Amino acid sequence: MLEKQAVPRPVEAEGHSAHPSPQALREMHLFLRLAREWDLRFERLVRLGAVSKWYSAVGNEAITVAAATAIAAGDALVSLHRDSGAILRYYVDASRLFPDQFPPLPGRRAPPTEPRELLYRLACQMLGKADGFSGGRERSYHYSFFHEEAGIIHVGMISHLGAMIPVAAGVALALKQAGGGRVALNFIGEGGTSTGDFHEGLNMAAVYKAPLVLIIQNNGYAFSTPSSEQYASRTLAERGPAYGVPGVRVDGTDALAVLRCASEAVARARAGKGPTLIEAVVGRMRGHSEGDDSFLVLSEDERRRSLEADPVLRFERTLLESGAVTHPYLDQVAKRCAELVLATVDRALASRDPDPSSLPGRVHAG
Numbered sequence: 034m035l036e037k038q039a040v041p042r043p044v045e046a047e048g049h050s051a052h053p054s055p056q057a058l059r060e061m062h063l064f065l066r067l068a069r070e071w072d073l074r075f076e077r078l079v080r081l082g083a084v085s086k087w088y089s090a091v092g093n094e095a096i097t098v099a100a101a102t103a104i105a106a107g108d109a110l111v112s113l114h115r116d117s118g119a120i121l122r123y124y125v126d127a128s129r130l131f132p133d134q135f136p137p138l139p140g141r142r143a144p145p146t147e148p149r150e151l152l153y154r155l156a157c158q159m160l161g162k163a164d165g166f167s168g169g170r171e172r173s174y175h176y177s178f179f180h181e182e183a184g185i186i187h188v189g190m191i192s193h194l195g196a197m198i199p200v201a202a203g204v205a206l207a208l209k210q211a212g213g214g215r216v217a218l219n220f221i222g223e224g225g226t227s228t229g230d231f232h233e234g235l236n237m238a239a240v241y242k243a244p245l246v247l248i249i250q251n252n253g254y255a256f257s258t259p260s261s262e263q264y265a266s267r268t269l270a271e272r273g274p275a276y277g278v279p280g281v282r283v284d285g286t287d288a289l290a291v292l293r294c295a296s297e298a299v300a301r302a303r304a305g306k307g308p309t310l311i312e313a314v315v316g317r318m319r320g321h322s323e324g325d326d327s328f329l330v331l332s333e334d335e336r337r338r339s340l341e342a343d344p345v346l347r348f349e350r351t352l353l354e355s356g357a358v359t360h361p362y363l364d365q366v367a368k369r370c371a372e373l374v375l376a377t378v379d380r381a382l383a384s385r386d387p388d389p390s391s392l393p394g395r396v397h398a399g
C-alpha cells in the first residue's frame with residue numbers, strides 16, 4: 034500500500050497555503066458548513082431513534098476542517114470519533130461536488146473520487162449498512178478506507194483514547210520510508226493524552242523524525258472529567274518539547290489560526306524535520322455523546338460562552354467582514370449543504386442492511 038513513490042509528492046498549492054485566496058477561503062467555509070450539517074443530521078437521527086449513539090463534532094469543525102485543508106491527496110488521515118470535518122475535507126473535492134460554484138483550485142491535489150458516492154458510503158458506514166466501508170461489520174467511525182488511486186489513506190479509530198497515536202506514528206514512519214514527502218495527520222482528545230500510548234507514540238515519532246502532525250482537540254473535559262482533575266501541566270502543548278517536538282497552542286475556534294499552525298507543521302514534516310504537537314483549545318458545544326448528560330457538567334455560563342464561540346459562525350463573520358462573501362451566498366451554501374446531507378443520509382437509511390451470514394468471523398451454530 035505504501036510503496037515507494039506510489040503516490041506523487043503532494044504539492045504546496047493554493048488550497049493548502051497558510052494564506053489562502055478568497056476562493057480557498059470559500060472552499061474551507063463549504064466544508065465547515067458541510068461538517069456542521071452532517072453532525073446536525075445525525076444528532077437528529079439519535080433523537081428519532083434511528084441511530085443508537087453519536088459523538089457530535091459540533092464545535093470542533095474549525096480544527097478538523099482547517100487541519101485537513103493543510104494536507105493533500107496522498108497524505109494519510111488517522112481519525113478518532115469527533116473528526117467528521119477532517120474526513121469530509123479529505124475525501125471530497127469541492128470542484129467535483131459543486132462545479133458551478135467551485136472551479137478547481139490551481140495546484141490543489143484533491144482526491145479524484147466521485148464525492149456523492151463517497152458521502153453515501155460514509156453515511157452507510159455511520160448507519161451500519163451494507164454499503165458502508167466496513168460492509169456493515171461496524172457502524173460509526175470504526176473503519177478504515179484505502180483508495181490508493183485517489184490518494185486516500187484513511188486509518189480509522191480503534192479507540193477513543195491514546196491507542197491511535199502509536200498507529201499514527203507508525204503510518205507516518207511508513208510514509209517516510211516510502212519517500213515522497215507525505216505526512217500523517219492525527220487527532221486526539223485531551224483525555225486521550227493521559228494514556229501511556231500518547232507518550233510512547235509521540236516519543237517514537239520524535240525519535241524517528243516521523244512526518245506526523247498530532248492535534249489535540251482540548252475541549253476541557255474527558256467525557257465528564259474536567260482537565261483540572263486530569264492533568265497538572267499548565268498546557269498540553271508544553272509536553273511537546275519534553276519529547277523534542279515543537280508544541281503549539283492555538284484557538285480551536287479560529288479556523289484560519291488552525292490552518293496556519295497546521296500548514297507550518299505539515300511543511301516541517303514534509304521537510305524531514307519530524308512531528309509537531311498542536312493543542313487546539315475549544316469550548317464544548319455538546320456533551321461527550323448525544324443523550325448522555327455530560328454537557329450538564331459545564332456551568333451555565335461556560336455552556337453559554339462555548340455556544341457563543343461557535344467556530345462556523347465565527348468564520349462566516351470573518352468572511353463577511355473581509356468582503357469575500359455576502360449573506361445570500363452564506364444562505365445558499367448552508368441550504369445546499371443541508372439538502373445534500375439530507376438526500377445522502379436518506380438514501381443510506383433506505384439502503385440494504387448487511388447479511389450477517391456473509392460477514393467473516395461469524396459464529397456457526399451447531
Ligand SMILES: Cc1ncc(C[n+]2csc(CCOP(=O)(O)OP(=O)(O)O)c2C)c(N)n1
Pocket residue numbers: 115192193194221222223224225226252254255256257321
Ligand atoms: C480504555 C478505555 N477506557 C475508557 C473508555 C471510555 N471513554 C471513551 S472516550 C473517553 C474520554 C475521552 O476524553 P477526550 O479524549 O477528552 O474526548 P472527549 O470527551 O472530548 O470526546 C472515555 C473515558 C474507553 N473508550 N476506553
